[in-house]
Amino acid sequence: MASKPSIPQGTRDFSPAEVSKRQYIIQAIKANFEKFGFQPIETPSFENSDTLMGKYGEEGDRLIFKILNSGNFFFNKNKIELPESLEALQTNSAETISLEQRIELNKFTGRISEKALRYDLTVPFARYVVQHQNEIEFPFKRYQIQPVWRADRPQKGRYREFFQCDADVVGSKSLWQEVELVQLYDTVFTSLGLEGVTIKINNRKILSGIAEVIGASDKLIDFTVALDKLDKIGEDGVKKEMIEKGISEEALVKVQPLFSFSGTFADKINQLSELLSSSEEGMKGVEELKFICDNVADLGLSTAVLDLDVTLARGLNYYTGAIFEVAAPKTVSIGSIGGGGRYDDLTGIFGLKNMSGVGISFGLDRIYLVLEELNLFPETVAATSKAIFLNFGDKEALYASKAIQKLRQENIKVELYPDNVKVGKQFQYADKRLIPFAVITGDQEIASNTYALKNLVTGEQVSVDFEGLKNALLD
């Protein structure tokens, strides 16, 4: 291979410093998931194609990475009939191919690729719950931190391989779960030193209720898509879009309160109650919101703020109750760093009915960027050795190795420079690796059973015995 090797578009190598920082975040998430009673599961990287296909809409199907059947896929088991379309492709371009030919080709793709890479963690979780339902105690609180793959066009901050960190409870409709998930967000971000995040909350039933009271239940999606843009295009813009979508002027008058929706949480609840008094579903949503927010307020949050945001509509096709989204502190301009909600029929797609689920997800890549920008990673996060023993030959290396062995037994990270090369080169190596101490073991040290310990930051050097060495490196 002549040219320098590379990796596929949209994928990443992670250097030691990057892995350590990512692990630091994952560890904080994981520790708090477990503290809140969630248990880990892991599912295979690839699933049977029919487990995934059709679960994420047409766009999703297109973005799922498909794996070629192994062996020579043309020979597998039964002979595979080639679609006639293949012939047509020899003469036609992609644009002129017919819908029928396209369908036939998709079927052909399905036959030569029976497995596909995980697209998210939710569908595999639903599959897991149904497959293992007899081994699981419900309510089942599970967390899962694994990579997923999407054949999206790569762009800044969007990758084809990325980690998802999900915690979900399945098998309970209790709103205490929502209360705890808000606390969980607060606890994780507080433990990462990321103070002042905003946990936005809404409820699908409130959005449905609004659409109902303005007589636009059939336009729920259009209505919420427009409302969601309030921040960006302002009140006039939103109204214009709603009218374009066929929502009446009269309806707009009714939802006027939403455009000046402000005040304390209680104020907001009062306004919503007034607006939605004629909608049973809407009032149910208000009641749920009130329960969650009252209890969260009573328990108190450490550093996060809970904010009722009636424009929040994320994953509307999916969620049936609470909707969550977490925004980083205002000083950092970045999209949401977490999100989630309740879905009343998580496992129905695999034939297990009446399993309500609620869950939240943490956006690892974005949290990483936020911590980096706010300089919140602890200095000690990197897996660097505390000291390097310089190498002056085999006799000295053996003397050093004996100390190294004893230090490691004390859980101190130390290493031996492997080669007896010029001392300047060894110091340079220690410097570039950001190792804070060097230990010198020459004839004099061996004779006196001591160690010359050099602080590579200050340049200070002291002669110590093993106890002194250990104590200096323990910190």
Add this chain to the structure above:
Amino acid sequence: MASKPSIPQGTRDFSPAEVSKRQYIIQAIKANFEKFGFQPIETPSFENSDTLMGKYGEEGDRLIFKILNSGNFFFNKNKIELPESLEALQTNSAETISLEQRIELNKFTGRISEKALRYDLTVPFARYVVQHQNEIEFPFKRYQIQPVWRADRPQKGRYREFFQCDADVVGSKSLWQEVELVQLYDTVFTSLGLEGVTIKINNRKILSGIAEVIGASDKLIDFTVALDKLDKIGEDGVKKEMIEKGISEEALVKVQPLFSFSGTFADKINQLSELLSSSEEGMKGVEELKFICDNVADLGLSTAVLDLDVTLARGLNYYTGAIFEVAAPKTVSIGSIGGGGRYDDLTGIFGLKNMSGVGISFGLDRIYLVLEELNLFPETVAATSKAIFLNFGDKEALYASKAIQKLRQENIKVELYPDNVKVGKQFQYADKRLIPFAVITGDQEIASNTYALKNLVTGEQVSVDFEGLKNALLD
């Protein structure tokens, strides 16, 4: 979907108990890798096909999982010419297809799948080193713990997705690395409580030397493959196979010492020195072995045993110096639980010459089986909550939640049963989840600001204040 969902052959779901046990092993490996100065990297799950293809032999190429180009792969960029063989496949069976057709089909496969799943961690590591050579300080001590995928026929203990745990040093020929890798094996297995593993060591140069002195350098592979079977087919069987492979009777006389190779390490080294005195390469191997084993002996191992095994030939095509393999204690019958060695030209395949590497790998799945069989997993390994607060209604749940919040701040894992259902059902849930304590908060407890703490193992129940509760759950 009517039928119960399933996962692809050779893949696995991991339950909470299994994930916790796997994480326990990974954590021990990781902590010791870092203690020995190794730094983590991560590479993408899929690489460009040409990074992987041709690196693992013909068999390996066949076992690499290939990913279909995304989008509709037939339309991508340029029209893809279908091989004529496709036509032939309509009428021929796999057996009757010609070599030319097979090659043409392989090329076609290459065009429709430009990416492939990682087959091991070594080739991606070599690719990483070459690609990032200007950012890396050499010698580079890296570890990597990630899944790999192989389209092998699944069977007991052989999976299509499994984790590799590798530590390698690249850019130093120092034998102190080999010394440290032996210590690393000892340290990891000791920390897992797995005492008495045997670390077998050999050297490729010794095998080459033997083949040289018996005049069978051209039959090195045949010779070592036969010698490797000594345990299974005995001395006579090995000799018979060697003769069949064209090794002379005269040569067999010369290698006779190998069949009764025993005694102390020094004895073995003496026998080898005698046998190999006429081979420069062989004597180099003896010298390397002696250096490693002398220094390991001088430093001492905690619980493992280092054993010189001249029949050890694993990865012969690959290794150029030391060869390692770790066997579980004799009471457990299982294959090797670790292996590794030195390869003098790790990165040459990607154009960076003269980079010697040496590394070892831990077999996660087999270590798991061994710890399970010897009952060595600590009882506390599972991520189970320490206590569950029973749910008697919203007022009680709020009172409980306040205690839960404070306990979590003390890093105690506790949870609230989410629903106000029959208490028997809640106890049953705690029982099946193996949660050791239940906390009851009724009117009486709320009134007296106390908690009824029930030990679910002994059945004993006490009334405690918050401090008492915390102390009971702390340990």
